[in-house]
Amino acid sequence: MPAIDQYLQSHASRFEDELWEFLRIPSVSADPAHREDMHRAAEWMADQLRRMGFTAETIPTAGHPLVYGESPKLPGARTFLVYGHYDVQPPEPLEKWTTPPFEPSRREGHVYARGAVDDKGQVFTHLKSVEAWITVEGRLPVNLKFLIEGEEEVGSRSLEQFLSEQAERLACDCVIISDGSQFAPGVPAINYGLRGIAYYELRVTGPNRDLHSGSYGGAVTNPANALAKILAGLIDEQGRITIPGFYDEVVPLTVRERQEMAALPFEEAKFLEELGVAGAVGEAGFTSLERRWARPTFDVSGLWGGYQGEGAKTVLPASAGAKFSFRLVPNQEPEKVTTGLKWRLAELCPAGVELDLIRLAELCPAGVELDLICHHGAPGVLVPLDSPYVEAAARAIAYAFGRRPVFTREGGSIPIVTTFRQRLGVDSLLLGWGQEDDNAHSPDEKFSLADFQRGIKASARLWEELSTLSLESGKPG
Amino acid sequence: MPAIDQYLQSHASRFEDELWEFLRIPSVSADPAHREDMHRAAEWMADQLRRMGFTAETIPTAGHPLVYGESPKLPGARTFLVYGHYDVQPPEPLEKWTTPPFEPSRREGHVYARGAVDDKGQVFTHLKSVEAWITVEGRLPVNLKFLIEGEEEVGSRSLEQFLSEQAERLACDCVIISDGSQFAPGVPAINYGLRGIAYYELRVTGPNRDLHSGSYGGAVTNPANALAKILAGLIDEQGRITIPGFYDEVVPLTVRERQEMAALPFEEAKFLEELGVAGAVGEAGFTSLERRWARPTFDVSGLWGGYQGEGAKTVLPASAGAKFSFRLVPNQEPEKVTTGLKWRLAELCPAGVELDLIRLAELCPAGVELDLICHHGAPGVLVPLDSPYVEAAARAIAYAFGRRPVFTREGGSIPIVTTFRQRLGVDSLLLGWGQEDDNAHSPDEKFSLADFQRGIKASARLWEELSTLSLESGKPG
Numbered sequence: 001m002p003a004i005d006q007y008l009q010s011h012a013s014r015f016e017d018e019l020w021e022f023l024r025i026p027s028v029s030a031d032p033a034h035r036e037d038m039h040r041a042a043e044w045m046a047d048q049l050r051r052m053g054f055t056a057e058t059i060p061t062a063g064h065p066l067v068y069g070e071s072p073k074l075p076g077a078r079t080f081l082v083y084g085h086y087d088v089q090p091p092e093p094l095e096k097w098t099t100p101p102f103e104p105s106r107r108e109g110h111v112y113a114r115g116a117v118d119d120k121g122q123v124f125t126h127l128k129s130v131e132a133w134i135t136v137e138g139r140l141p142v143n144l145k146f147l148i149e150g151e152e153e154v155g156s157r158s159l160e161q162f163l164s165e166q167a168e169r170l171a172c173d174c175v176i177i178s179d180g181s182q183f184a185p186g187v188p189a190i191n192y193g194l195r196g197i198a199y200y201e202l203r204v205t206g207p208n209r210d211l212h213s214g215s216y217g218g219a220v221t222n223p224a225n226a227l228a229k230i231l232a233g234l235i236d237e238q239g240r241i242t243i244p245g246f247y248d249e250v251v252p253l254t255v256r257e258r259q260e261m262a263a264l265p266f267e268e269a270k271f272l273e274e275l276g277v278a279g280a281v282g283e284a285g286f287t288s289l290e291r292r293w294a295r296p297t298f299d300v301s302g303l304w305g306g307y308q309g310e311g312a313k314t315v316l317p318a319s320a321g322a323k324f325s326f327r328l329v330p331n332q333e334p335e336k337v338t339t340g341l342k343w344r345l346a347e348l349c350p351a352g353v354e355l356d357l358i359r360l361a362e363l364c365p366a367g368v369e370l371d372l373i374c375h376h377g378a379p380g381v382l383v384p385l386d387s388p389y390v391e392a393a394a395r396a397i398a399y400a401f402g403r404r405p406v407f408t409r410e411g412g413s414i415p416i417v418t419t420f421r422q423r424l425g426v427d428s429l430l431l432g433w434g435q436e437d438d439n440a441h442s443p444d445e446k447f448s449l450a451d452f453q454r455g456i457k458a459s460a461r462l463w464e465e466l467s468t469l470s471l472e473s474g475k476p477g
Numbered sequence: 478m479p480a481i482d483q484y485l486q487s488h489a490s491r492f493e494d495e496l497w498e499f500l501r502i503p504s505v506s507a508d509p510a511h512r513e514d515m516h517r518a519a520e521w522m523a524d525q526l527r528r529m530g531f532t533a534e535t536i537p538t539a540g541h542p543l544v545y546g547e548s549p550k551l552p553g554a555r556t557f558l559v560y561g562h563y564d565v566q567p568p569e570p571l572e573k574w575t576t577p578p579f580e581p582s583r584r585e586g587h588v589y590a591r592g593a594v595d596d597k598g599q600v601f602t603h604l605k606s607v608e609a610w611i612t613v614e615g616r617l618p619v620n621l622k623f624l625i626e627g628e629e630e631v632g633s634r635s636l637e638q639f640l641s642e643q644a645e646r647l648a649c650d651c652v653i654i655s656d657g658s659q660f661a662p663g664v665p666a667i668n669y670g671l672r673g674i675a676y677y678e679l680r681v682t683g684p685n686r687d688l689h690s691g692s693y694g695g696a697v698t699n700p701a702n703a704l705a706k707i708l709a710g711l712i713d714e715q716g717r718i719t720i721p722g723f724y725d726e727v728v729p730l731t732v733r734e735r736q737e738m739a740a741l742p743f744e745e746a747k748f749l750e751e752l753g754v755a756g757a758v759g760e761a762g763f764t765s766l767e768r769r770w771a772r773p774t775f776d777v778s779g780l781w782g783g784y785q786g787e788g789a790k791t792v793l794p795a796s797a798g799a800k801f802s803f804r805l806v807p808n809q810e811p812e813k814v815t816t817g818l819k820w821r822l823a824e825l826c827p828a829g830v831e832l833d834l835i836r837l838a839e840l841c842p843a844g845v846e847l848d849l850i851c852h853h854g855a856p857g858v859l860v861p862l863d864s865p866y867v868e869a870a871a872r873a874i875a876y877a878f879g880r881r882p883v884f885t886r887e888g889g890s891i892p893i894v895t896t897f898r899q900r901l902g903v904d905s906l907l908l909g910w911g912q913e914d915d916n917a918h919s920p921d922e923k924f925s926l927a928d929f930q931r932g933i934k935a936s937a938r939l940w941e942e943l944s945t946l947s948l949e950s951g952k953p954g
């Protein structure tokens with residue numbers, strides 16, 4: 001690696017110049033006025049790939065073009081897919097930027113520009129690491145495919161379509177994504193897990209009209225009362241979800257995972273203070289980080305029913321409703337959660353409310369009526385900590401950043417990771433070079449230039465580390 | 478009574494003509510355009526009273542005038558206050574009326590006009606019974622005071638003011654009100670009880686902003702989850718309210734009351750079908766009528782929190798809220814309910830939510846935060862079934878309608894009845910001559926002319942019955 005590292009060091013300044021060039025293209029995917037800029041950004045990327053000997057093209061879609069490129073075929077070597085996006089969030093409100101969003105500005109070791117960290121600056125590190133290998137060694141030690149989309153900030157619709165049609169072409173051993181953050185400044189991280197989700201809407205219907213709560217109250221089931229009872233009944237006093245079988249497939253935290261999480265520089269008091277809440281509360285027996293990252297949850301996201309205006313209205317509402325979701329962890333399946341939820345609803349639903357869409361009439365007393373709408377679902381993902389890919393990435397990061405990464409999970413879902421798992425059957429490595437306070441999606445978005453250079457170095461080392469894994473076991477060969 | 482009955486019979490036609498005259502005055506209290514009509518209606522009433530020898534006046538208020546009159550003082554006799562209102566609901570939508578609302582029309586034994594039953598036609602029965610007594614006997618057998626307001630349909634604000642200032646002038650043994658309905662056609666009724674109310678708003682506040690349910694869910698108390706748990710915890714599986722001491726002051730239904738209610742021609746299946754609900758549900762051990770009329774309840778009237786729009790939003794809301802009320806029965810006091818509710822909320826509120834307005838911080842674990850707003854409260858009222866006034870009214874009604882009245886209660890509140898109880902310290906007799914389907918507040922409001930005449934006859938007999946009660950015991954002397 002010394003020659004490659006030497007190359008990176010001597011070309012660091014040019015890499016920044018090129019990044020400036022990339023950041024100057026206002027590739028705002030949400031704004032139709034930037035349609036031509038989107039094409040320009042895609043071509044700019046494809047051109048970068050071609051100059052390194054990749055076969056690369058921009059692929060037209062119903063939305064913005066995809067950029068796709070492949071390195072010259074290296075027989076007998078593993079294949080990795082680098083995913084990223086060249087589109088950026090709208091820069092508004094413009095008046096809140098210290099310098100214009102599409103005129104990159106260097107201040108205190110950072111580059112300030114829209115897209116600096118999300119995701120142009122990060123995806124660009126992988127391009128430059130490839131350039132170093134090609135220039136210094138004449139070839140990469142692995143096969144690489146680059147798939148860079150232009151609709152990440154607006155829903156990735158064209159990418160989903162492409163993945164469903166071109167799975168064979170995209171075949172790989174693992175996906176590499178750099179579109180996130182380190183755990184803290186100076187604390188690089190590998191995110192090895194995401195939660196899934198099962199999102200529902202429940203509508204409770206009672207009498208055929210709003211009733212006077214005086215004249216009718218007490219003799220007619222109140223849908224808002226019933227809704228409260230049902231929602232309350234989905235979680236017990238220990239914070240555990242009461243759906244039968246809900247925890248059956250939950251992959252428990254390993255001892256190593258719990259140790260890694262406990263060792264993280266996470267200040268719970270600061271976390272709570274920043275949110276303005278007085279205490280850490282959740283499922284009994286788990287820490288806050290474990291609850292956020294590795295345990296399933298039940299959260300009501302919306303509630304409505306009856307009178308919401310000023311003052312008092314004595315109404316017994318005809319209906320009430322809620323939106324809620326369960327965050328899932330591997331290996332929970334949204335479909336199984338739906339099945340279990342229906343059984344639990346049948347147990348919870350009070351008499352006098354009617355039940356329809358979920359066809360639970362036969363299970364419910366006295367003709368209860370509930371409508372359950374399943375909005376969307378996705379399973380969680382988890383790359384085992386002892387995966388050779390994780391270990392290879394950890395070594396590469398340690399090499400470039402001067403310390404081993406911490407291992408984190410994320411409570412939310414990243415749909416594209418689930419899609420890669422479903423369409424290509426492979427894991428994703430989430431290697432974020434940014435920081436939480438980089439203002440992604442906000443004014444004054446920034447990216448540390450030191451981390452930019454370290455990211456290139458880590459990426460270059462990663463190809464080396466991955467190339468040494470034996471093809472059979474995934475262990476270093 | 479034969480002479481009086483004879484008089485009523487021979488003047489029945491003129492009574493209707495006079496009612497027509499009264500109904501032609503468009504005394505719509507809600508509409509400022511009818512301000513002059515309000516004065517005209519008040520003067521018309523006062524004039525009726527004066528012609529019978531009453532001292533009567535219209536009393537200016539901040540709103541519409543009150544009509545107040547007193548019969549010539551009859552020493553040693555009891556005093557009763559007749560309450561009613563001369564204002565009417567707005568007639569809109571006009572196109573839904575078969576004949577114009579202020580041009581009374583006779584069809585199939587009914588008079589159709591705005592105010593026919595609510596309340597001009599009913600209050601007028603008491604004027605005509607007085608006329609009969611004065612003309613035939615030269616005097617009434619009791620002392621009567623008439624208090625007829627012009628703001629019943631818009632909140633009775635001026636009357637409340639007048640009652641708080643002129644309680645002494647209004648002193649009486651009992652209030653007579655005819656502003657409601659019989660139980661069914663041919664089934665006259667005396668309403669001897671009303672429920673009270675204690676109406677609250679509860680706001681649950683959690684984190685200082687809406688959070689991403691993926692990144693934070695599980696580690697932060699969700700205010701919407703907490704609200705559901707609290708509301709569900711206020712009522713148990715038997716439909717009983719879980720506030721400590723809540724039932725301590727509840728006057729139980731007597732054996733006679735339960736028998737009277739059970740004997741009523743109430744068709745539960747029809748009641749449920751009309752509401753579109755599949756089953757009768759409520760507090761265990763009580764019938765539907767008992768639940769509606771004589772048992773306290775808990776009903777959520779409004780619910781809100783988080784995202785209520787289309788589709789799915791994965792938010793952990795910063796706050797959630799509800800409006801709810803307890804219907805009260807004698808002798809529950811709203812203030813005691815509030816005290817008990819606060820204790821119960823302290824038990825129910827989950828950790829991680831903050832509690833403020835009700836200052837329950839010391840009772841709650843981990844700094845829970847709830848805001849409780851007390852909107853309004855009123856105790857229930859109950860005239861004992863063995864009250865001599867009830868019995869006198871029952872005899873009068875039996876005499877005029879040809880059958881004894883049934884005894885009913887009402888699940889709602891009539892604030893003026895509570896006010897009479899509080900300001901004058903007396904009970905009210907609720908004697909309604911109308912029917913449930915008389916379209917009060919709707920187009921084609923009507924009133925049976927047979928019931929109009931029977932109401933006059935019952936009223937005339939009532940003065941006789943009330944005059945025979947001994948002054949001490951209230952029993953017939």
